[in-house]
Amino acid sequence: MESGLMHHVALWLAAFLTLGIFSFLYRDNTWYKVCEAIFVGISAGYWFVAYFWDNLYTKFWVGVWVTPMADRPDDWYVLYVGAALGILMLLRLVPKVGWISRWPLAFIVGATAGLYLVTYFASNVMLQIEDTVRPIFGAENDAPIYEIIGNIVVAVGTFTGLIYFFFSKEHRGAFGRAAKVGIFFLMITFGASFGYTVMSRMSLLIGRMDFLFSDWLKLIK
Amino acid sequence: MLFRVAIAFACLFIIAGVAGQPAGDTALAVQQTIAPVTSLIATNHEYDNGTGIDLIWVPSIDDRLAPSRVTGYEVWRSVVGGSGSRIAELPAGANKFTDEQCSRESTYVYSVVAISVAGNAVSISTAPIQPAREWINLHRLNLLAIAFLVSAAVIYFIQSARSGKKLFVRKIAGLDAVDDAIGRATEMGRPILFIPGIQDMDDVQTIAAITILGRVSRVVADYDTKIKMPVSRSLVMTAARETIKASYMAAGRPDAYNDDMVSYVTDEQFGYVAAVDGIMVREKPATCFYLGAFFAESLILAETGNSVGAIQIAGTAMPAQIPFFVAACDFALIGEELFAASAYLSNEPKQLGSLKGQDVGKAVALVVIVVGTMAATIGSAWDVTFMNQLWSALKVVFQTN
Amino acid sequence: MRRDIPLLITGIAGVVFIVQYFIPHFPFNRFSNWFSDWFSIVAACAIWLGALNLFKLSLEKIHARREGWGYAVITIVCFLLMTVVGFSEGRDYSKVGTGFDWLYNYVYSPLSSTMFAILAFFVASASYRAFRARNFEATLLLIAAFLVMLGRVPIGDLLSGFMPPGMRLSQLATWIMQFPNTAGQRAILIGISLGIVSSSLRLILGIERSYLGGD
Amino acid sequence: MTEALVVTGTNLGVVISLALIAGGVIWLLVRSLKGKEVERRVIFGFVLIAVSAPILFPITFHEQISPVVKAVFDKIESLPAGSTVAISFDFDPAMAPEVQPMANAFTRHCFAKGHKVVFLSIWATGQSLLTSTLDTVVRREFPEKRERIDWVNLGYKAGNQGVLNVIVSDLRKMYPTDVNAVPLDSIPMLAEVKAFRDLSLILAVGGGFPGPKEWVLYVGDPGNVPIAAGAAAVTAPQLYPYYPRQLIGILGGIKSAAEYESAMVDKYPQFDSVDKPGLRMMGPQTLAHMVIMMFIIIGNIVFFRSKRMRSQL
Secondary structure, eight states: OOOHHHHHHHHHHHHHHHHHHHGGGTOOOHHHHHHHHHHHHHHHHHHHHHIIIIIIIIIIIIIIIISOGGGSOTTGGGHHHHHHHHHHHHGGGSGGGGGGGHHHHHHHHHHHHHHHHHHHIIIIIIHHHHHHOOOSSOTTOOSOHHHHHHHHHHHHHHHHHHHHTOSSSOOOHHHHHHHHHHHHHHHHHHHHHHHHHHHHHHHHHHHHHHIIIIIISOOOO | OHHHHHHHHHHHHHHHHHHTSOHHHHHHHOSSSOOOOEEEEEEEOSSSBSOOEEEEEEOOGGGGSSSOSEEEEEEEEEETTSOEEEEEEEETTOOEEEEOOOOTTOOEEEEEEEEESSOOEEOOOOOOBOOOBOSSOGGGHHHHHHHHHHHHHHHHHHHHHHTTOOOOOOOOHHHHHHHHHHHHHHHHTOOEEEEEESOOTTSHHHHHHHHHHHHHHHHHHHHTOOEEEEESOHHHHHHHHHHHHHHHHHTTOGGGOOGGGEEEOOSSHHHHHHHHHHHHHHHOOSEEEEEEEOOTHHHHHHHHHHHTTOEEEEEEOOTTTHHHHHHHSSEEEETHHHHHHHHHHHOOHHHHHHHHHHHHHHHHHHHHHHHHHHHHHHHHHHOOHHHHHHHHHHHHHTOOO | OTTHHHHHHHHHHHHHHHHGGGOOSTTGGGHHHHHHHHHHHHHHHHHHHHHHHHHHHHHHHHHTTOTTHHHHHHHHHHHHHHHHHHHHTGGGTTSTTSHHHHHIIIIIHHHHHHHHHHHHHHHHHHHHHHOOOSSHHHHHHHHHHHHHHHHTSHHHHHHTTTSOTTSSHHHHHHHHHHTHHHHHHHHHHHHHHHHHHHHHHHHHTTSOOGGGOOO | OGGGGOOBOOSHHHHHHHHHHHHHHHHHHHHHHTTOOOOHHHHHHHHHHHHHHHHHSOOBOOOOOOHHHHHHHHHHHHSOTTOEEEEEEEOOTTTHHHHHHHHHHHHHHHHHTTOEEEEEESSTTHHHHHHHHIIIIIIHHOTTSOBTTTEEEEEEOSSTHHHHHHHTTOHHHHOSBOTTSOBGGGOGGGSSOSSGGGOSEEEEEEOSSSSHHHHIIIIIHHHTOOEEEEEOTTTHHHHGGGTTTTOSEEEEHHHHHHHHHHHHHHHOGGGGGSOOHHHHHHHHHHHHHHHHHHHHHHHHHHHHHHHHHHHHO
């Protein structure tokens, strides 16, 4: 791969940065601050470059200029709309007309609101309801008992959980008790997700430790 | 739809008829070659922009022998007045195909070739067909109807609230704490930190965060508290500045506003978190708001905020991150509460009316869940026809595609 | 005027993007693709605003010799290094073997994965601090988390080894994830989507307008 | 049950680190009983020891394979030798510790069964991780397997699910050449593979977007190809709805990777000597989980203690 020296420099650099970030756990210190400054600079630069080449150049410039006419999709010209919105956005740099940048912003907000409204309605409300509506047990009664209990739990949990989210009705009486059961279900959900995630998070730390012990210090083969 | 059913029935009859023939006949007739596919029909693909044509056919009889003598099918298309070409290869047993590469200007003729080791058999060509495009996707009509119902409820309650009808809205603990939390920062002389998530303005959670920022910064402007808002997206920076500026103007203190209240850090998730963590331990904010779309950084932020003794109010609609906020923050807005927050904080009747509207949606969901589960259980356990019909009707209504 | 035009734009865009979902006919069938293209172009333009802001704040800090100005120098140098290398590599800037790729692999990536790994420590401190049986709700959270964690490691099955197969802790953990967890997630998801419907409507109808700023 | 917990690794280091943790926990407990809060850094210290000690002095458990994982194992076992299988590397360095062990185990399994493997990635960040699997597993452990005859590296293509949408019906349209610019038409092992729907199995390793879910929606369902997922533990629950109809099996997180490695060793003893990061990481995982559960217990002792003390006042 790389020459020996370059590889060593790379390893030591990566180790220096790794330990610098870890040092934050003890307390804020100069080493961490240096790593933080490097991180912000390098990553902001990364995205600046990536946005330029991937979006402005590859998407817009290539789309309206480089690609030969015959190979273009029939709606290539709409890319100009994007560029126009982008330029309006950049007018923010000119104090006198900076307010025009609200137009592209308003467009983005409106389009996002419209898109989310229908897609979330379709994929979450409709689909989740459809999934909840299922028999608790079937004709043959061959479903194992844990599954039957599970199905009841899903139906009751979804029902009471939704009741908890009601805003315009006071949580009192039977309704209040149902909402209370709902919050119990939510809490079990949160606990379970938390416990389940621990393994993922630990893996990341193990990965870093592995780098320090084996790649850098070569303590293990 | 009816037409399709008719075709399907026709095919079934043909299969049944063919299968019913004496076996000896076909065995004698087809020594070397194989039989072609039959009943090939081309129809317009419904509800598209005029690019699709559906093909359906009855597989070659030899495909039904075991082991099948047919190894696969080829679909050929020719433009009327032009040349033909092979557009697809399908495995044995296939009986339908959708050609999605059509042009509305052309008329097509299709044929299907059954392939075997011994030789190929070409079917009779379809009648010429031209794809059509439709204006409305009727498959989504159910979605349109239900979405319309819920939206109408929201708009109705907004209107009725406008006309002065009193509305009850339950307490949301995290939002009742907002004023106190800002007041605390003022007393301590420390800044408040507002983190609008790490997504851009094309995420509705970020937009919700910015609308809440509008209410929060209004209080901040009134109290003359310091607000710090590092962001990870440039568009969010622009929108947040507009929002805070408007709040300061509304509070009658435009001079106190400063663009540096909002600063861009970096688009990178963890680079941003590293910087925000640094800001937290150095400036020791009295109150932290984490509202918007969050990923793994949720717990890093919440634990660091806790270590500097900040009051933390969080809210997200990312199901995977809500548990961390619930566990590690003082107040957490769970899912839907994030979207209700700006309406709740505004305390304007028309905004609160929209909350009542979305409750109608929940009521519909509750009824469907109860009725549907009962129908499905009774229907399948005791085989009650009416219940089964009700169950499948509900399934159809809530199906999306 | 400065406020009415943007409100009109939001409303029209919102309605159009709802309607496009139901219309397969050109040009509606392309709208969502167009929007994602447009958005990526706008975001690529807007990052200039962000980068200039980062520069401005850092330079001000350095100029005034404010506390920590040295770190601002490091940030600017790193930013410039990355952009100069990135632009000089051309459009294949991220190909394996380029200088940009080297910086990505040995600077960006270790920093990013270490920051991510720090989360493991915070999971532990949050468990210690937050999982306390303050009330019934908190106790449920605690028990669910405890059981699922136990079920995910071999120790869990060792402890419950006396139970008949099918009722061991690992299976219990799976059951919790499969049923109660599904119920909670579903309620949350349905709620969120209805919340989105109503807040999107508020935006489209122009009732919610704080994001647009003042006059 | 005895079989599920065969602990190997019996050196002094294990004993010392376990003693260290046990002693520390007792010390913590005593302190807590005296009603003192524990500082965060102490907790961090415990996590550090619990994770690093088993890395330095490996402890491994034998994992019992669960049905969702076994389904994948059995599928690869049941394919006739010489079938063509694709492994997609759709992850980044941050996710790699969790999912790369799965990709490596899949690779070994496919080669051990004599299958042909198509490697690719639809994540830009996946290319270098794919290269590292080729270097450390394919070229080192299977030098007899020849590139473009037994395996091929298609590399990365930008376009997310758009790529999948195309390759399901036409591979050459998206990938005219492999990563070394060799035209696909001149690659012997791909002579029969015109599209991804011609494959016998696709192993989608990843966890973000696009990931296994997109493979199911854009390739598995329309192309009628069996798909198996190797996913990060965080995203695995979201894949369960697709099992077993649309996904033949799911590996979720490092635990499943360890189970798979255990199954591999049982079936193919020759792999006992290779690096098994899944099993290796289960040691630190187990210890870390135990330490965290200890903290929950101690945290509650502190809490009840202080509550009682308050009520006595």
